Amino acid sequence: MKRRTLIKLALGASATGLLLSVAYDKRFTIIQKVSNYIDNKDFDPNAFIFIQSDGAIKIICHRSEMGQGARTAIPMLMVEELDVTWEQVQVVQGLGDAKYGSQNTDGSKSIRDFYLPLRKAAASAREMLVSAAALIWDVPDKECDTLDGFVLHKKTNRQLAYGDLVSKARQIPVPKFPTLKTPSEFKVIGKPKAGVDIAAIVKGEAQFGIDVTIPQMLIASLLRAPVPGAKIKSIFKEDALSTPGVVQVIELEEQGRSVNASASVAVVATNTWAAFSGRAKLKVEWDFLDLKRDHSSKYRNKLEQELNGSQKAHRSEGNINRGKKKSSKVIEASYHTPYLVHAPMEPLVSTAYVKEGSCEVWAPCQDPQRAMKLIAKLLDIKIKDIKFNVTFLGGGFGRKSQPDFVLESVLLSKKLKKPIKIQWSREDEIKHGFYHSESLQKLQAGVDETGYPITWHHKAVFPTILSVFMSGATTPADWESGMGATNMPYRIENILCEVGSISSSVRIGWMRSVCNVWHAFAVNSFVDELALNATTDPIAFRLRLLGSAKVLDPNDNFPQDTGRLIKVIERTRDEFGWENALAIGYGKGFASHYSFKSYVAIAIEVNVAEGEISIKKVVCTIDCGIAVNPDSVRAQMEGAIVFGLSAALYGKITLRKGIVKQGNFDNYPVLRMDEMPKVQVHIINGNINVPTGVGEPGVPPVAPALASAIYFATGKRLRDLPLRLS
Amino acid sequence: MKKLNINDEIMPVQADNGTPLLWVLRDELNKKGTKFGCGKGLCGSCTVLVDGVATRSCVTPIETLIDKKITTIEGLSVNGDHPLQKAWKDENVPQCGYCQPGQIMNALGLLKLIPKPSKEDIRNHMAGNICRCGTYQRIEKAILIASKYL
Ligand code: FES
Ligand code: FES
Numbered sequence: 001m002k003r004r005t006l007i008k009l010a011l012g013a014s015a016t017g018l019l020l021s022v023a024y025d026k027r028f029t030i031i032q033k034v035s036n037y038i039d040n041k042d043f044d045p046n047a048f049i050f051i052q053s054d055g056a057i058k059i060i061c062h063r064s065e066m067g068q069g070a071r072t073a074i075p076m077l078m079v080e081e082l083d084v085t086w087e088q089v090q091v092v093q094g095l096g097d098a099k100y101g102s103q104n105t106d107g108s109k110s111i112r113d114f115y116l117p118l119r120k121a122a123a124s125a126r127e128m129l130v131s132a133a134a135l136i137w138d139v140p141d142k143e144c145d146t147l148d149g150f151v152l153h154k155k156t157n158r159q160l161a162y163g164d165l166v167s168k169a170r171q172i173p174v175p176k177f178p179t180l181k182t183p184s185e186f187k188v189i190g191k192p193k194a195g196v197d198i199a200a201i202v203k204g205e206a207q208f209g210i211d212v213t214i215p216q217m218l219i220a221s222l223l224r225a226p227v228p229g230a231k232i233k234s235i236f237k238e239d240a241l242s243t244p245g246v247v248q249v250i251e252l253e254e255q256g257r258s259v260n261a262s263a264s265v266a267v268v269a270t271n272t273w274a275a276f277s278g279r280a281k282l283k284v285e286w287d288f289l290d291l292k293r294d295h296s297s298k299y300r301n302k303l304e305q306e307l308n309g310s311q312k313a314h315r316s317e318g319n320i321n322r323g324k325k326k327s328s329k330v331i332e333a334s335y336h337t338p339y340l341v342h343a344p345m346e347p348l349v350s351t352a353y354v355k356e357g358s359c360e361v362w363a364p365c366q367d368p369q370r371a372m373k374l375i376a377k378l379l380d381i382k383i384k385d386i387k388f389n390v391t392f393l394g395g396g397f398g399r400k401s402q403p404d405f406v407l408e409s410v411l412l413s414k415k416l417k418k419p420i421k422i423q424w425s426r427e428d429e430i431k432h433g434f435y436h437s438e439s440l441q442k443l444q445a446g447v448d449e450t451g452y453p454i455t456w457h458h459k460a461v462f463p464t465i466l467s468v469f470m471s472g473a474t475t476p477a478d479w480e481s482g483m484g485a486t487n488m489p490y491r492i493e494n495i496l497c498e499v500g501s502i503s504s505s506v507r508i509g510w511m512r513s514v515c516n517v518w519h520a521f522a523v524n525s526f527v528d529e530l531a532l533n534a535t536t537d538p539i540a541f542r543l544r545l546l547g548s549a550k551v552l553d554p555n556d557n558f559p560q561d562t563g564r565l566i567k568v569i570e571r572t573r574d575e576f577g578w579e580n581a582l583a584i585g586y587g588k589g590f591a592s593h594y595s596f597k598s599y600v601a602i603a604i605e606v607n608v609a610e611g612e613i614s615i616k617k618v619v620c621t622i623d624c625g626i627a628v629n630p631d632s633v634r635a636q637m638e639g640a641i642v643f644g645l646s647a648a649l650y651g652k653i654t655l656r657k658g659i660v661k662q663g664n665f666d667n668y669p670v671l672r673m674d675e676m677p678k679v680q681v682h683i684i685n686g687n688i689n690v691p692t693g694v695g696e697p698g699v700p701p702v703a704p705a706l707a708s709a710i711y712f713a714t715g716k717r718l719r720d721l722p723l724r725l726s
Numbered sequence: 727m728k729k730l731n732i733n734d735e736i737m738p739v740q741a742d743n744g745t746p747l748l749w750v751l752r753d754e755l756n757k758k759g760t761k762f763g764c765g766k767g768l769c770g771s772c773t774v775l776v777d778g779v780a781t782r783s784c785v786t787p788i789e790t791l792i793d794k795k796i797t798t799i800e801g802l803s804v805n806g807d808h809p810l811q812k813a814w815k816d817e818n819v820p821q822c823g824y825c826q827p828g829q830i831m832n833a834l835g836l837l838k839l840i841p842k843p844s845k846e847d848i849r850n851h852m853a854g855n856i857c858r859c860g861t862y863q864r865i866e867k868a869i870l871i872a873s874k875y876l
Contacts, residue, residue: 069821195818345763345822638863
């Protein structure tokens with residue numbers, strides 16, 4: 001093949017500005033190195049943009065695509081600044097590689113963190129192409145312009161295609177301070193763009209993790225310890241082994257903290273059905289040692305005990321005891337939320353091929369670099385000897401940022417010296433999750449004679465996510481409280497937010513919006529109860545609590561601005577028609593929440609007839625700074641509402657002796673199309689220079705808005721999730 | 727040897743009689759558009775048409791399919807321009823995309839039963855297919871649009 005990849009540009013970003021953090025500094029050194037070698041034809045392909053001499057342009061998407069639209073929005077940033085057309089561009093998924101900076105696709109930050117760096121990378125490339133053309137024509141750079149993949153010299157009516165400029169452009173130094181377009185010049189950013197992979201998806205051609213096939217590959221199904229930490233006592237493998245297609249039954253050791261893969265027995269076969277069938281006949285006896293094994297019916301009491309036990313303060317202002325004395329009334333309520341599991345449509349799956357001194361992986365993974373570090377350790381090889389192919393993810397929601405499923409496939413391939421795919425069943429996924437924490441919260445407010453709170457006391461107990469990294473961790477970190485508890489925006493004189501400590505016998509993980517989900521449920525529900533006490537409309541009451549617009553944490557890179565919160569609240573109220581009267585049996589509910597640096601408000605209309613809850617309408621407004629791809633923002637909000645409703649109505653994982661009882665969509669139901677309300681999404685571009693999170697912030701307000709709508713319709717205040725009327 | 731008629735092609739198949747069609751399609755015939763989501767007939771990711779009827783391939787053993795006509799997402803069109811696929815693109819339906827081949831095939835089954843479905847028809851028929859990304863509203867609209875062109 002002809003050597004065609006000529007320009008290999010890295011980020012031309014300078015390490016200044018709002019968005020740059022530690023990770024960026026590291027990447028900046030890489031950039032410097034690349035620019036030093038820019039003349040060297042043989043340096044490894046690097047960074048994000050490749051322009052070939054035939055004019056074809058490859059843009060790397062280094063973040064994982066799980067439906068949130070990264071593979072469309074990330075290239076949009078570069079197409080914009082490079083001044084090319086979509087027809088010229090091919091989007092290529094980046095391998096796992098630290099040269100891209102963080103690839104950990106979570107926290108709704110792919111756009112937030114890369115908005116400026118990637119635009120600068122593309123703007124640098126564009127300026128180098130302009131300089132190249134200017135050199136050829138012997139005219140000043142500033143007389144040249146670009147359009148649709150060409151450099152133009154309007155004065156002399158000359159033009160050169162980018163592809164024809166690559167060899168010259170390669171010799172131009174990477175500009176340190178490329179000029180970015182101003183928002184008014186945007187042609188791509190802010191305009192709706194259909195997903196770049198949609199044609200492949202509707203033909204069934206998009207390659208997900210499950211679709212990977214490697215020559216000689218064997219497929220395995222694992223019987224995992226029913227409780228993390230349980231050991232294999234004995235294995236009865238004859239029946240499994242005699243299943244047609246099964247080639248081997250083999251033990252896999254537990255992999256400790258960070259990986260958190262349980263001990264298991266692998267049934268290895270020539271095809272998936274044989275692996276599943278063999279596994280169904282496998283019997284393993286487990287030794288539970290003296291493992292703590294939680295029981296859901298007792299866990300609730302434990303949460304209660306801990307809530308009344310000693311607490312750690314994460315926010316303290318004024319003095320709630322003194323404040324309470326001044327109150328005319330004290331109001332109190334407790335809220336309980338259960339464990340949840342992710343249930344992405346594509347069950348977990350990973351394919352690995354370990355050879356002497358190297359390893360290749362194909363997996364639907366949200367965080368390839370973390371997995372690579374753990375693989376290097378497991379195999380005692382260098383990270384550079386690992387090739388990590390990130391496939392499409394059939395949903396992720398945080399589950400696929402855990403490395404356990406990848407490391408299992410690597411370990412098994414190492415043992416068998418063959419390419420191995422480990423295919424999880426739905427039951428495996430539900431029973432061996434990293435669960436969204438169960439929680440119990442108590443809110444207490446002392447109010448004055450008008451119903452305005454003088455004190456706000458928020459106590460929360462839930463197993464901390466830290467426990468997956470540190471054994472024995474039982475007290476949540478302050479950033480966990482910072483997701484919706486300590487950063488609640490209301491103006492109250494005396495505030496105390498505390499957390500208690502509790503352990504869990506299951507693995508805790510991140511799930512779409514994390515702690516924001518239960519915090520938003522309790523805070524919004526309680527504000528609703530306070531509004532009721534004050535006989536004030538819940539939206540009017542919130543606006544009263546917010547007062548005049550204020551920037552709450554001015555030292556933060558993305559400070560919370562209550563003025564923007566007020567705008568999403570008002571917009572939702574107006575678009576919903578909040579003032580309109582409702583028929584008997586109907587109810588309306590409202591909630592608002594700030595998370596992942598974005599502001600969201602949701603209003604819901606329900607009908608309750610004979611105990612059946614039917615959701616009629618959901619109106620949602622988001623302010624995410626600037627919506628890079630408005631259609632994708634809309635889709636994410638629609639999806640977050642469905643995700644939130646599934647949790648609000650159905651989501652509940654329960655344990656018996658530490659073992660998860662649920663296993664499939666029959667006993668872990670999710671929202672289906674016949675229950676789908678009419679959803680309306682409104683977008684406010686509250687700060688056109690700073691895009692903020694989109695994938696997650698839609699979820700937290702859903703459950704509290706629904707609970708308050710049900711209260712409106714029935715007079716029953718539901719304080720436990722899922723919301724059940726009987 | 728058993729033979730299956732898949733997308734109008736007669737294909738010899740080695741798998742045992744009891745093997746679900748899903749795994750024969752995916753592992754033996756390398757037709758990977760049909761997806762695995764639950765294995766229990768609960769989610770619809772694996773939907774194909776059997777003699778024009780939307781069928782969950784994960785719970786359909788191949789022995790029941792001899793002499794039947796099977797249509798998978800790969801057989802829907804050559805260029806991805808079936809009215810359903812076009813409507814799916816126009817409405818920008820997919821998020822992660824994983825459930826979408828099953829959604830499209832179930833929608834096709836619906837349109838074969840009821841060529842001009844009402845919203846209620848769509849919601850009831852499509853309730854068997856889960857989309858965890860929550861694209862339901864767009865699916866409903868895309869089916870309505872496609873039904874106008876069929
Ligand atoms: S995989 Fe067949 S219905 Fe879910
Ligand atoms: S698009 Fe992701 S499950 Fe439907």
